[in-house]
Amino acid sequence: xxxPLLRVTNVSKIFGATRAxxxxxxxxxxxxxxxLLGRNGAGKSTLVNIIAGVYPQTEGDVVFDGHDLRKLxxxxxxxxxxxxxxxxENSFPxxxxxxxxxAGDLPKKNGLVDWSTINEVAAQELAAYGVDADxxxxxxxxxxxxxxxxxxxxxxxxxxxxxxxxxxTTALTTREREELFAFVRDLKAMGTAFIFISHYLGxxxxxxxxxxxxxxxxxxxxxxxxxxTQEHLGELVAGGQVELTRRxxxxxxxxxxxxxxxxxxxxxxxxxxxxxxxxxxxxxxxxPGSGAREFCRALFGADRVTSGTVHLEGRLVRLSSxxxxxxxxxxxxSFDRHREGIMPLMDVNENIGISSHAGALRRAWGFLDLKRQxxxxxxxRDELKIKCNTIFDPMDSLSGGNQQKVLVSRLLSTQPSLxxxxxxTxxIDILSREEIISKVLELTRTGMSALYLTNDYEELLRxxxxxxxFDEGRVASVVDNDDLTIExxxxxxxxxxxxxxx
Amino acid sequence: MTAVSSxxxxxxxxxxxxxxxxxILAIGIMGLFRPSFFSVGILSNILVQATVLGLLAIAIxxxxxxxxxxxxxxxxxxxxxxxxVIAMKAGLPVPLAxxxxxxxxSLIGLVNGxxxxxxxxxxxxxxxxxxxxxxxxxLAITGGSSLSNLPDSFKFVSQGRIAGFPALPLVxxxxxxxxxxxxxxxxxxxxxxxxxxxxxxxxxxGIKVDRVKIGAYVISGLLSGLAGWLLxxxxxxxxxxxxxTYEMQVIAAAVIGGVSLTGGRGSILGVLAGTLLxxxxxxxxxxxxIQQTLITLAGGLMIFAAVLIDALRNLYGxxxxx
Numbered sequence: 031x032x033x034p035l036l037r038v039t040n041v042s043k044i045f046g047a048t049r050a051x052x053x054x055x056x057x058x059x060x061x062x063x064x065x066l067l068g069r070n071g072a073g074k075s076t077l078v079n080i081i082a083g084v085y086p087q088t089e090g091d092v093v094f095d096g097h098d099l100r101k102l103x104x105x106x107x108x109x110x111x112x113x114x115x116x117x118x119e120n121s122f123p124x125x126x127x128x129x130x131x132x133a134g135d136l137p138k139k140n141g142l143v144d145w146s147t148i149n150e151v152a153a154q155e156l157a158a159y160g161v162d163a164d165x166x167x168x169x170x171x172x173x174x175x176x177x178x179x180x181x182x183x184x185x186x187x188x189x190x191x192x193x194x195x196x197x198x199t200t201a202l203t204t205r206e207r208e209e210l211f212a213f214v215r216d217l218k219a220m221g222t223a224f225i226f227i228s229h230y231l232g233x234x235x236x237x238x239x240x241x242x243x244x245x246x247x248x249x250x251x252x253x254x255x256x257x258x259t260q261e262h263l264g265e266l267v268a269g270g271q272v273e274l275t276r277r278x279x280x281x282x283x284x285x286x287x288x289x290x291x292x293x294x295x296x297x298x299x300x301x302x303x304x305x306x307x308x309x310x311x312x313x314x315x316x317x318p319g320s321g322a323r324e325f326c327r328a329l330f331g332a333d334r335v336t337s338g339t340v341h342l343e344g345r346l347v348r349l350s351s352x353x354x355x356x357x358x359x360x361x362x363x364s365f366d367r368h369r370e371g372i373m374p375l376m377d378v379n380e381n382i383g384i385s386s387h388a389g390a391l392r393r394a395w396g397f398l399d400l401k402r403q404x405x406x407x408x409x410x411r412d413e414l415k416i417k418c419n420t421i422f423d424p425m426d427s428l429s430g431g432n433q434q435k436v437l438v439s440r441l442l443s444t445q446p447s448l449x450x451x452x453x454x455t456x457x458i459d460i461l462s463r464e465e466i467i468s469k470v471l472e473l474t475r476t477g478m479s480a481l482y483l484t485n486d487y488e489e490l491l492r493x494x495x496x497x498x499x500f501d502e503g504r505v506a507s508v509v510d511n512d513d514l515t516i517e518x519x520x521x522x523x524x525x526x527x528x529x530x531x532x
Numbered sequence: 533m534t535a536v537s538s539x540x541x542x543x544x545x546x547x548x549x550x551x552x553x554x555x556i557l558a559i560g561i562m563g564l565f566r567p568s569f570f571s572v573g574i575l576s577n578i579l580v581q582a583t584v585l586g587l588l589a590i591a592i593x594x595x596x597x598x599x600x601x602x603x604x605x606x607x608x609x610x611x612x613x614x615x616x617v618i619a620m621k622a623g624l625p626v627p628l629a630x631x632x633x634x635x636x637x638s639l640i641g642l643v644n645g646x647x648x649x650x651x652x653x654x655x656x657x658x659x660x661x662x663x664x665x666x667x668x669x670x671l672a673i674t675g676g677s678s679l680s681n682l683p684d685s686f687k688f689v690s691q692g693r694i695a696g697f698p699a700l701p702l703v704x705x706x707x708x709x710x711x712x713x714x715x716x717x718x719x720x721x722x723x724x725x726x727x728x729x730x731x732x733x734x735x736x737x738g739i740k741v742d743r744v745k746i747g748a749y750v751i752s753g754l755l756s757g758l759a760g761w762l763l764x765x766x767x768x769x770x771x772x773x774x775x776x777t778y779e780m781q782v783i784a785a786a787v788i789g790g791v792s793l794t795g796g797r798g799s800i801l802g803v804l805a806g807t808l809l810x811x812x813x814x815x816x817x818x819x820x821x822i823q824q825t826l827i828t829l830a831g832g833l834m835i836f837a838a839v840l841i842d843a844l845r846n847l848y849g850x851x852x853x854x
Contacts, residue, residue, distance in 0.1 A: 351740075352736050353738040357738075372730070373726050373734070373796075375725070375796045376726065376729060380722065380726075384722070384734075384738075387722060387738075391719075392719060395718075397717055398717060398719055400717060440737065444738075
């Protein structure tokens, strides 16, 4: 057998008293795509950080193309061709596409930046990798998919032979995801190896040549790649059976309408009429710009409503601001957990209570009922199994999944009639995802309704009673979810799109 | 193993309480050189001196907590005091004149707040301009001279004594206690920290972000006005360069006290420590007999030292949490 491109032998990492990784072994050949699965904190990041040279291993060997990496720092490893493309885009938004490709190593002529060479070479490389972008355009103006491809092209430009992709599909639509995968497959055909980190079992099965699961710092190679299934991988990740939550069999009463929306207009939303039944989970589907997300945000007062009415329980609701919407019984979890969700400097307790300051926690003279706040936080911590030492742990010490549980607690504690979930499970581990979903489904049984917007159609079909397809700011169709398949769903979505453009 | 962890505990403790330790060190060192430093007279003088600075430090902290800055606290103090004193000289009763001062301060804060929130202007430039306008107006109206001969009832709190002790530090204690409660236990206080920490998320969480911001600016102005009254009473006059010695110390007291310039982080106890530390340095240098021409330099260097220690503390904290 020929020498693999990367060989990791018996690598362990100890942080203080924690054993983050124990005896990991991994071989990757040129042109191989190897996926790493595992919950947050299972050791995936530790392993790739050791390979990339962010920090050294405590014991074990990492050999890349015959070079012992032990004494090489992150820059030396980059020269050898190991590149880590992080989850969050690390490009420079206010520089041009070409500058981003050459970042850190701009060609010069007579001591000045040689723009013509830069733009020329960049244009060639973009064309070679099939990306249709202007090298002189700002990265800020790129679509999110092109920005991600650009990150990979940057690595290729500097001679990458092993590219580590850390959750590259987060917040991409299915189509963009497919586009990214095709791009990765092209590079693989040219001999580039990939380590692919993802939470989505489906896409891991779709893309990878080989798979390893990490759990509690131990590595479990998936021996029989050909016959691996999502259920099997899910069990390996969780270390046991994960109960995939499904909606109940009985349907909400079609005549019992909780929310009636008429002629709603706002930026990107054109004249939406929609009834939301009591106790239903209404799945929302649409490409970026279709009005799906815009509709959700308008209904919460986060975007300005220009016309139209919304009645909840027959009562006309004012949608002037998120504060007003919360008061009316409408709650919203944003797709952007960091910008529009967590209060990073506050503790778990305050993060749960923050939306109830003007409600259940208010006392006379502007004081807050701090005792009640602690009791409620404690209660939600237990109910949603939020993992923290105490409710006074700082928010930024929690994993993504647990932060999301805190946000769900925050909104559920306002006792909403309608809960709007905008990509509630992006970038969080499987167990947290199922716990959040089952909590939401439990509450719909007591009469709460939910809008559920996600690009993970497998997840959506498990939880939704009905599906609303958005296109060009309008409702294109509403379909009962009678055991629809993902293929049927994408077919409806794409036929709506074609009908609109025809 | 236990030696390591107890060593770490001591380091943790010193880092978290660096300002208080510096304060004790500063007092100790001053006392070493001048044993008279420990006299009741001098220590109570420090508290008296600290009162005006303390009120201004809370005033600026209200805005720094938002992640903004208010450079007009000293100008607000001077201009508010001037209007009150002019009104008093025109025959307004003393209690009403004091009310005028506080209301004027709040109004200036309101203007700042409205410009920053409704017009989305930059707080630094807005309040810098406001400060120049106010100090310029003070200079123009007084014509470079001082308004003195203030009645005793106006100066009662600033110069009066209760059971032999100066009354002024009582204001310091009451105000710090009050704001500790506001910052930690009220809806407004917690909303203030939330808005400073992540304004977008605060809005989505249902907080009236603009109203909280305007409220913070109004209270900042109100406290500046209060400080103006007390300083006018203490000096027995409103001068054309009213309060300018406090200008830079105000920011330093807040920041050394641990109020983060990026917003959302700070404690009232920290602001108190920062205020006392700066006052001890100021008074101490005077008592040590440092030449008048060197006092600014020496004071600046010592503030620098405090800021460096604060920066080290932050670096240490960041390293521990990562």
